[in-house]
Amino acid sequence: MNRTKNIHVSDTAFVTCGFRRLNEALSGDSYAKLWYNSKAEIILKDYLAAVSTEEINTHCIRNRFFLETIKTVVKENKIEVLINFGAGFSMYPFLLSEKLLHIEIDKPELVKHKSKKIQQWVKDYKLPARKINFIGIDFSEKYENQLRQELKEFVGEKKCFILIEGVLFFLNTNEINRLFSLFNTIQSIGDYIGSVSYTHNIKTTDAYTRLIKYATQGVKDASNDGFQTIEHEFYKTLKNYKLINHQDYFSCSEVYNNQPKCEKTNILNEHFYILKKQK
Numbered sequence: 268m269n270r271t272k273n274i275h276v277s278d279t280a281f282v283t284c285g286f287r288r289l290n291e292a293l294s295g296d297s298y299a300k301l302w303y304n305s306k307a308e309i310i311l312k313d314y315l316a317a318v319s320t321e322e323i324n325t326h327c328i329r330n331r332f333f334l335e336t337i338k339t340v341v342k343e344n345k346i347e348v349l350i351n352f353g354a355g356f357s358m359y360p361f362l363l364s365e366k367l368l369h370i371e372i373d374k375p376e377l378v379k380h381k382s383k384k385i386q387q388w389v390k391d392y393k394l395p396a397r398k399i400n401f402i403g404i405d406f407s408e409k410y411e412n413q414l415r416q417e418l419k420e421f422v423g424e425k426k427c428f429i430l431i432e433g434v435l436f437f438l439n440t441n442e443i444n445r446l447f448s449l450f451n452t453i454q455s456i457g458d459y460i461g462s463v464s465y466t467h468n469i470k471t472t473d474a475y476t477r478l479i480k481y482a483t484q485g486v487k488d489a490s491n492d493g494f495q496t497i498e499h500e501f502y503k504t505l506k507n508y509k510l511i512n513h514q515d516y517f518s519c520s521e522v523y524n525n526q527p528k529c530e531k532t533n534i535l536n537e538h539f540y541i542l543k544k545q546k
């Protein structure tokens with residue numbers, strides 16, 4: 268097969284959103300289709316053939332799980348702000364109540380493109396207006412002080428939900444630890460984190476072997492020592508947080524009426540964690 272080369276980490280955002288478009292009923296994301304683009308479509312098809320055809324539904328289920336979880340906490344008045352780290356082209360602001368404030372953080376070039384497109388689509392009545400602040404940051408750089416300052420300005424004392432979805436795999440251990448210690452310093456008791464990662468035992472699957480081959484050949488700008496897997500223990504022992512919900516592709520498939528099609532070894536099973544700040 269003629270493999271797609273020179274994929275940038277930001278292209279993965281187009282591809283993820285392409286998956287959500289391909290099963291709107293399962294993802295619950297009726298706006299993902301706005302991001303259709305022909306380069307991403309070639310990468311998407313190549314990736315599905317090379318790694319796993321189940322990747323459409325694994326991504327749809329992930330989005331659906333966080334969408335429903337966030338909808339519930341908004342309804343219960345438990346959060347006022349959603350801070351999405353590595354937000355890519357996710358469309359949560361438009362799928363959730365208009366009373367929510369959104370902070371979307373990603374690489375500078377990505378947020379620049381996203382904010383421009385969103386502005387235009389709102390003007391053209393393709394999207395409803397929402398309160399979104401975009402912040403351009405690279406998690407491999409020293410960003411903590413500047414980000415803390417910006418979040419203080421935008422979020423203040425408001426109750427928040429931090430989402431980090433489809434990102435940790437691309438970072439290294441040091442970058443992951445820095446992010447979670449930042450979360451601890453900006454959140455208050457009762458605030459939430461939603462996180463996604465693979466566990467170490469994914470390495471025994473055929474799909475993971477293909478994913479690593481694909482990622483090392485194709486993705487050009489992942490962090491050094493990237494491609495992380497994380498054990499449940501990391502979340503269970505995270506200082507000042509309690510793990511209050513843990514799901515994965517298979518458990519959520521039962522809830523959202525999805526029948527996995529591939530054999531287990533050909534599925535990249537992601538785990539979804541909800542943590543609540545205790546102190």
Ligand SMILES: C[S@@+](CC[C@H](N)C(=O)[O-])C[C@H]1O[C@@H](n2cnc3c(N)ncnc32)[C@H](O)[C@@H]1O
Pocket residue numbers: 276277279280283284352353354355356357372373374377404405406407431432433434437438490
């Ligand atoms: C697979 S996409 C997931 C996007 C979105 N969270 C979703 O689920 O649709 C990964 C995202 O992480 C962002 N990302 C990866 N490494 C990053 C870094 N070092 N700094 C900032 N953002 C990063 C990419 O730009 C991309 O938008």
